[in-house]
Amino acid sequence: xxxxxxxxxxxxxxFEDSEVSEPLRAMKDAGARVLIVGSGSKxxxxxxxxxxxxxxxxxxxxxxxxxxxxxxxxxxxxxxxMRLHEPMIDLVREAHAKGKIVAAVCHGPQLLISADIVKxxxxxxxxxxxxxxxxxxxxWVDEPMVRDGxxxxxxxxxxxxxxxxxxxNALLAESLYVNEREQYAGAKQDNHS
Amino acid sequence: xxxxxxxxxxxxxxFEDSEVSEPLRAMKDAGARVLIVGSGSKxxxxxxxxxxxxxxxxxxxxxxxxxxxxxxxxxxxxxxxMRLHEPMIDLVREAHAKGKIVAAVCHGPQLLISADIVKxxxxxxxxxxxxxxxxxxxxWVDEPMVRDGxxxxxxxxxxxxxxxxxxxNALLAESLYVNEREQYAGAKQDNHS
Numbered sequence: 001x002x003x004x005x006x007x008x009x010x011x012x013x014x015f016e017d018s019e020v021s022e023p024l025r026a027m028k029d030a031g032a033r034v035l036i037v038g039s040g041s042k043x044x045x046x047x048x049x050x051x052x053x054x055x056x057x058x059x060x061x062x063x064x065x066x067x068x069x070x071x072x073x074x075x076x077x078x079x080x081x082m083r084l085h086e087p088m089i090d091l092v093r094e095a096h097a098k099g100k101i102v103a104a105v106c107h108g109p110q111l112l113i114s115a116d117i118v119k120x121x122x123x124x125x126x127x128x129x130x131x132x133x134x135x136x137x138x139x140w141v142d143e144p145m146v147r148d149g150x151x152x153x154x155x156x157x158x159x160x161x162x163x164x165x166x167x168x169n170a171l172l173a174e175s176l177y178v179n180e181r182e183q184y185a186g187a188k189q190d191n192h193s
Numbered sequence: 194x195x196x197x198x199x200x201x202x203x204x205x206x207x208f209e210d211s212e213v214s215e216p217l218r219a220m221k222d223a224g225a226r227v228l229i230v231g232s233g234s235k236x237x238x239x240x241x242x243x244x245x246x247x248x249x250x251x252x253x254x255x256x257x258x259x260x261x262x263x264x265x266x267x268x269x270x271x272x273x274x275m276r277l278h279e280p281m282i283d284l285v286r287e288a289h290a291k292g293k294i295v296a297a298v299c300h301g302p303q304l305l306i307s308a309d310i311v312k313x314x315x316x317x318x319x320x321x322x323x324x325x326x327x328x329x330x331x332x333w334v335d336e337p338m339v340r341d342g343x344x345x346x347x348x349x350x351x352x353x354x355x356x357x358x359x360x361x362n363a364l365l366a367e368s369l370y371v372n373e374r375e376q377y378a379g380a381k382q383d384n385h386s
Binding site: 077080081083084107110113114127128129131132135136 | 270273274276277300303306307320321322324325328329330
């Protein structure tokens with residue numbers, strides 16, 4: 001399915017447990033490689049419900065964004081902490097600028113506000129931060145999954161199945177697009193030979 | 194000092210413990226009456242550190258704002274929950290519209306964003322929400338205590354002594370102003386008699 005795709009899953013203490021564990025499992029099951037990216041404040045991070053602990057593979061300042069296909073931002077209290085680390089914000093801003101898929105759920109879009117990438121974009125989130133997203137220029141809607149270009153957002157843990165599916169579909173579509181481009185490039189080369 | 198003053202201290206689960214207990218003690222010590230106002234989601238609320246439990250005296254929808262002198266919004270995770278309850282937002286908006294003192298610390302200003310009362314105002318907060326305050330039109334500054342008219346804000350628990358002092362001073366100044374107005378009204382009445 002999405003073998004070879006590389007995703008960065010951003011973590012900090014207090015993430016909504018299922019919003020880390022479920023995308024992680026879904027993406028791995030679909031064949032992707034998931035890099036756990038911490039802020040650098042500590043080596044491992046714990047969910048707000050204490051049911052999930054994750055060890056970071058690397059820190060945000062060491063990630064080469066050009067090697068990624070997507071960035072996932074879980075919710076809970078973690079995004080409020082991620083926003084205090086400039087490299088976490090830079091990673092999201094740069095991924096967006098390079099056209100990578102940026103997927104955020106629950107309070108995750110707080111980091112998208114900090115990266116200033118939601119202006120004019122249709123997004124959703126946990127309802128408490130709808131006002132902050134609107135003030136940042138986003139068009140906030142109350143839907144289980146919203147995709148606007150490279151930005152995918154969802155509201156809460158119960159939206160995760162749709163969120164994960166949308167993310168996989170976006171990565172698949174990206175592969176098709178790249179394949180088409182390669183075939184096109186190949187055909188052009190054939191014509192020139 | 195500020196005997197007879199009536200303050201509403203807003204609460205929801207997950208408040209920063211000291212940001213409820215310290216203003217509560219300081220205001221009571223100064224002679225004020227403090228009403229603990231809950232969102233209505235439950236009868237009592239617990240701090241994020243589990244060291245403070247408070248029973249609500251009333252709910253936001255039952256408060257007569259005209260009988261208050263000030264509203265205090267503590268920080269922690271509580272303001273994120275308060276924002277989901279329209280009567281909590283209305284209370285802050287109405288208190289501001291009536292010129293009452295609105296004091297918020299740490300994440301407390303999130304509720305001021307929801308009430309849309311920070312436009313053009315100098316404020317401070319926990320740094321993670323500085324971007325949200327700026328997007329809401331506020332002039333964000335990194336200072337232990339900021340007073341702009343009726344709005345008093347601070348950044349974190351260690352700022353609480355200055356926060357409490359500023360709140361007491363604002364209530365004292367309000368008393369002096371009211372006394373002056375009454376004396377002036379009295380003098381005018383004397384002239385007319």
